[in-house]
Amino acid sequence: MTPARAGRRTLRQIFAWPAVIAVLSTVGLLSALLGDGIWDGVSWVVLAVPVALYCGFVRRGA
Template identity: 70%
Template sequence: MNKRHKRGLPLRVIFAWPAAIFVLGFVGLVSALTGDGWRDGLSWLALAAPVAALAWAMRSHGR
């Protein structure tokens, strides 16, 4: 039997959002450790991104 297999998504598509969340978290941590003022605001925004992504995922999956 010759079965046709569906081709999966490329890795860059699969890991695009997790990589973006990682970069935001890293930027948030570095900005929190390196200065005050506007960097504090940047760190708050960047570190809120993973929390917002988790809340969105839980809400969209009905949990």
């Protein structure tokens, strides 16, 4: 028995989260390169998001 096929998804639905992760990574990298002080903390937090997502998906087995 096969699972029911999901409905079609638009390009916006497919690429929404990867685009958000790309923007966060860009902000994190730019803040690390161009800023000091608080920007270093911002870069650590923002760049930890993709790593945390990856670890969560690996742990979940997705």
